[in-house]
Amino acid sequence: MNAATTNQHRALYAALPKIELHRHLEGSIRLSTLIDVAREYQIDLPAYDMEALRQYVQITPGSPANSAHFLSKFAVIRRFFCAPEVIQRIAREAVEDAAADNVKYMELRFTPKALTNLKHFSFGEVVRWVCAGVQEGQAGRDIRVRLILSMNRHESVIEGERTLRVALEFRDKGVVALDLAGQEAGYSAEPFYSLFKEGRQSGLELTVHAGEWFGPRNIREAIEKMGTKRVGHGVRIVEDSTVVQIAREAGTTFEVCPTSNVQSGVVKSAMHHPLRDMNQLGLKTTINTDDPSISNITLTDELTLATGALGLTLDDVKQSILTAAASTFLPDSERAALVNYFTDALALADPHGEPNPVKPE
Numbered sequence: 560m561n562a563a564t565t566n567q568h569r570a571l572y573a574a575l576p577k578i579e580l581h582r583h584l585e586g587s588i589r590l591s592t593l594i595d596v597a598r599e600y601q602i603d604l605p606a607y608d609m610e611a612l613r614q615y616v617q618i619t620p621g622s623p624a625n626s627a628h629f630l631s632k633f634a635v636i637r638r639f640f641c642a643p644e645v646i647q648r649i650a651r652e653a654v655e656d657a658a659a660d661n662v663k664y665m666e667l668r669f670t671p672k673a674l675t676n677l678k679h680f681s682f683g684e685v686v687r688w689v690c691a692g693v694q695e696g697q698a699g700r701d702i703r704v705r706l707i708l709s710m711n712r713h714e715s716v717i718e719g720e721r722t723l724r725v726a727l728e729f730r731d732k733g734v735v736a737l738d739l740a741g742q743e744a745g746y747s748a749e750p751f752y753s754l755f756k757e758g759r760q761s762g763l764e765l766t767v768h769a770g771e772w773f774g775p776r777n778i779r780e781a782i783e784k785m786g787t788k789r790v791g792h793g794v795r796i797v798e799d800s801t802v803v804q805i806a807r808e809a810g811t812t813f814e815v816c817p818t819s820n821v822q823s824g825v826v827k828s829a830m831h832h833p834l835r836d837m838n839q840l841g842l843k844t845t846i847n848t849d850d851p852s853i854s855n856i857t858l859t860d861e862l863t864l865a866t867g868a869l870g871l872t873l874d875d876v877k878q879s880i881l882t883a884a885a886s887t888f889l890p891d892s893e894r895a896a897l898v899n900y901f902t903d904a905l906a907l908a909d910p911h912g913e914p915n916p917v918k919p920e
């Protein structure tokens with residue numbers, strides 16, 4: 560694909576209304592905010608100008624593509640959850656940045672435990688501050704945000720239990736779902752089954768990181784044992800036709816994050832990414848950013864990559880946005896309205912001519 564076509568696609572996607580289903584708050588912090596906060600709260604940083612700091616908190620060209628390197632960026636970022644105002648600001652700015660990229664609906668996730676560690680805040684406090692930041696970010700902007708609370712496989716079930724309790728406490732304040740994240744290899748999801756069951760029975764929706772850093776067996780487990788409707792990543796499903804069949808029959812939606820998969824070494828390169836294969840196998844897929852600040856990307860970048868190196872068509876990308884609308888963790892009537900809105904909006908966008916900016920309702 561030549562540069563002119565890439566630019567044309569980028570302009571089209573920038574103008575398109577979009578949906579994000581898989582974005583971590585902890586991976587969405589602006590570099591400029593890290594510097595501001597470090598100065599204000601005297602956090603020791605390896606560098607205090609944006610370009611010098613970049614290599615410590617972002618994946619830069621030529622850096623190793625493996626999970627350890629990818630996760631090492633979070634070690635720096637964890638030192639920033641040092642005050643209510645900071646957590647609230649980070650949440651507000653994550654919403655502002657998504658709105659600026661024309662994301663109309665976003666399910667933003669975070670791990671309460673990760674935000675409590677530094678200053679021993681309570682789970683309830685950090686969730687309240689994030690909710691307040693999200694409210695501020697939404698005010699006066701054409702974006703709706705819901706929250707997903709993550710717990711980690713490699714951490715204790717007690718932390719998971721706390722996450723479930725706070726998710727239930729904030730269910731009427733924007734929290735819609737639970738997520739299982741963390742290290743897949745070597746850490747079974749089984750200890751968390753009962754928490755996910757209770758969450759589901761109490762009206763929370765579920766998503767599980769699976770088939771990213773471990774094989775398709777984890778995807779099968781998430782669907783069959785945990786009752787999840789959505790799987791985070793799930794790209795390794797293409798290795799097992801039985802699990803493909805199970806996901807297809809269950810109607811599972813995959814929250815695919817292409818750049819993240821390349822940067823963390825899950826796939827060799829964008830050209831080797833299995834998103835197109837997943838579509839051809841009849842799986843329901845969506846395109847997401849995972850950690851836009853760490854990866855230095857926007858959702859527009861990911862859609863542009865999809866019709867570039869990943870080999871999708873413009874219609875495939877539009878379909879992925881509609882799939883995302885139909886897979887949101889909203890009440891049925893709100894989800895149906897969102898699907899209608901996106902069906903109309905995407906039909907208006909002309910893939911062959913100039914970008915046709917779509918006005919929201």
Ligand SMILES: [Zn+2]
Nearest residue numbers: 583768791849
């Ligand atoms: Zn993720």
